Amino acid sequence: MAGIFDLAQKSGARxxxxxxxxxxxxxxxxxxxxxGVACMxxxxxxxxxxxxxxxxxxxxxxxxxxxxxxxxxRQAVLLLIGAGLxxxxxxxxxxxxxxxxxxLRERRSAAIRAQILLAALVSLVFFPLLGGAVSGVSLHGAYxxxxxxxxxxxxxxxxxMQLGGGCGSxxxxxxxxxxxxxxxxxxxFVIGAVVGSIHLPWWTDLPxxxxxxxxxxxxxxxxxxxxxxxxxxxxxxxxxxxxRRFGGCESLVDAREKRPLLQRLVFGPWPVLWGALxxxxxxxxxxxxxxxxxxxxFAFGLWGTKIWMALGGDISSWSYWSHGYAATALxxxxxxxxxxxxxxxxxxxxxxxxxxxxxxAPAEVIRIRHILTxxxxxxxxxxxxxxxxxxxIGGLLAGMVSGSLHGWLWLAAGFSGSIIxxxxxxxxxxxxxxxxxx
Amino acid sequence: xxxxxxxxxWIMGTFVGTAAIAVAIDHTRHRLPEPLPPQHSESAPNPSxxxxxxxxxxxxxxxETSPCSLEESPCSLDETTGAVDESPCSL
Numbered sequence: 001m002a003g004i005f006d007l008a009q010k011s012g013a014r015x016x017x018x019x020x021x022x023x024x025x026x027x028x029x030x031x032x033x034x035x036g037v038a039c040m041x042x043x044x045x046x047x048x049x050x051x052x053x054x055x056x057x058x059x060x061x062x063x064x065x066x067x068x069x070x071x072x073x074r075q076a077v078l079l080l081i082g083a084g085l086x087x088x089x090x091x092x093x094x095x096x097x098x099x100x101x102x103x104l105r106e107r108r109s110a111a112i113r114a115q116i117l118l119a120a121l122v123s124l125v126f127f128p129l130l131g132g133a134v135s136g137v138s139l140h141g142a143y144x145x146x147x148x149x150x151x152x153x154x155x156x157x158x159x160x161m162q163l164g165g166g167c168g169s170x171x172x173x174x175x176x177x178x179x180x181x182x183x184x185x186x187x188x189f190v191i192g193a194v195v196g197s198i199h200l201p202w203w204t205d206l207p208x209x210x211x212x213x214x215x216x217x218x219x220x221x222x223x224x225x226x227x228x229x230x231x232x233x234x235x236x237x238x239x240x241x242x243x244r245r246f247g248g249c250e251s252l253v254d255a256r257e258k259r260p261l262l263q264r265l266v267f268g269p270w271p272v273l274w275g276a277l278x279x280x281x282x283x284x285x286x287x288x289x290x291x292x293x294x295x296x297x298f299a300f301g302l303w304g305t306k307i308w309m310a311l312g313g314d315i316s317s318w319s320y321w322s323h324g325y326a327a328t329a330l331x332x333x334x335x336x337x338x339x340x341x342x343x344x345x346x347x348x349x350x351x352x353x354x355x356x357x358x359x360x361a362p363a364e365v366i367r368i369r370h371i372l373t374x375x376x377x378x379x380x381x382x383x384x385x386x387x388x389x390x391x392x393i394g395g396l397l398a399g400m401v402s403g404s405l406h407g408w409l410w411l412a413a414g415f416s417g418s419i420i421x422x423x424x425x426x427x428x429x430x431x432x433x434x435x436x437x438x
Numbered sequence: 439x440x441x442x443x444x445x446x447x448w449i450m451g452t453f454v455g456t457a458a459i460a461v462a463i464d465h466t467r468h469r470l471p472e473p474l475p476p477q478h479s480e481s482a483p484n485p486s487x488x489x490x491x492x493x494x495x496x497x498x499x500x501x502e503t504s505p506c507s508l509e510e511s512p513c514s515l516d517e518t519t520g521a522v523d524e525s526p527c528s529l
Contacts, residue, residue, distance in 0.1 A: 363442035
């Protein structure tokens with residue numbers, strides 16, 4: 001890393017380490033914004049890049065029109081929802097891996113508190129909807145068995161999200177932000193998801209308690225009350241840890257920011273609370289339009305398998321792709337798959353947001369160790385997500401807000417894996433030792 | 439720094455362009471429906487037959503081949519089907 005600091009001094013720029021572990025160079029005079037998840041340097045001189053923002057906007061609009069014409073209006077709406085998610089994720093830097101790492105290393109809890117708020121807000125709406133409080137709607141939650149498959153998958157995912165530098169949503173929005181290092185993570189995320197889908201039948205044969213739905217067992221009002229109590233306890237726990245270390249907690253809104261609301265909304269960065277609110281609203285929109293909660297990583301396995309087939313690979317022995325939803329998705333256009341379209345939307349939305357913020361494709365220097373950890377992390381992300389029935393979005397968030405106990409198991413296992421991942425990052429020289437960051 | 443940034447932009451542009459081409463290839467391999475057999479009726483062609491392809495565009499719960507076909511979440515085990523392996527994200 002010393003070389004980067006030298007380069008920064010020679011070029012008259014400052015160097016900082018991003019939440020993804022890659023080194024960034026930012027112009028002198030840039031202003032730092034800390035939103036609780038990460039500090040981002042924004043230079044007024046480079047703000048708003050029309051050569052990025054305008055093509056991204058045109059791309060989203062053109063693809064939405066194409067989807068409306070070629071597939072269905074529903075797919076077009078899902079693309080726009082995905083783009084909204086990409087903007088929210090990027091502008092608020094709403095990453096799970098960075099937030100968890102910051103808590104583990106520094107005891108700063110703003111990002112985790114925002115994630116808890118997101119889960120609580122979405123639960124408030126999802127529980128009645130999925131619990132049958134509203135008649136005439138046919139919606140489906142994310143349910144999976146509480147068993148070894150989820151336990152192992154989420155644990156591996158937790159390690160992978162620290163090594164790879166992003167979770168499911170984080171990988172997509174950082175790729176959209178132009179972080180070329182994350183392309184390696186994404187590539188191996190896809191490969192891991194394909195390998196995971198091949199091995200999944202073996203994993204699902206391992207012991208499990210089966211699907212446990214709090215909505216079915218307790219009814220939605222009691223289940224919602226319990227869920228909110230558990231989330232409140234978690235919120236209190238993490239904020240207590242931060243309070244003990246610093247004597248107070250970071251705010252979820254940046255009170256120092258004096259720019260007009262509209263300017264902040266368009267050009268960012270957003271306080272992490274705005275990100276949570278935006279993601280909550282768009283999660284609800286996803287449920288209502290797609291009929292199921294927001295998910296990400298199913299598409300990665302689908303893309304990888306399609307590429308394998310296009311290269312002449314044989315998938316006849318891959319039972320996961322031979323029947324059910326997966327086989328249907330494989331047999332039709334990628335643009336007909338809701339998850340794929342939303343993922344494409346997230347990337348395009350993040351490109352748009354990065355262009356508006358003037359932060360597209362930062363000048364990051366990628367070293368060999370970053371490439372190696374991105375490869376290992378990406379593979380673990382994909383493999384783990386497949387075993388765990390989804391990533392931090394489709395498995396953790398969607399599971400929790402659907403009242404499925406596997407979401408809570410995912411949280412425990414994923415966080416445990418992240419502890420290992422954070423230590424591995426230090427071991428590999430990606431992060432400084434913790435005693436040097438306090 | 440400028441050169442690194444420019445290089446990264448080129449890499450990203452290449453990635454986006456390649457992805458767009460891949461999606462286009464995949465879509466053109468799947469999208470076209472089976473051609474309808476030629477109609478030899480003496481009566482005038484029924485215009486309603488032409489719009490069937492787009493018939494589901496205004497309903498949010500439909501896909502091109504089967505309306506309301508997303509009965510299962512991409513990340514769930516739908517046990518109502520009675521078989522674990524019928525779940526899309528779960529097998």
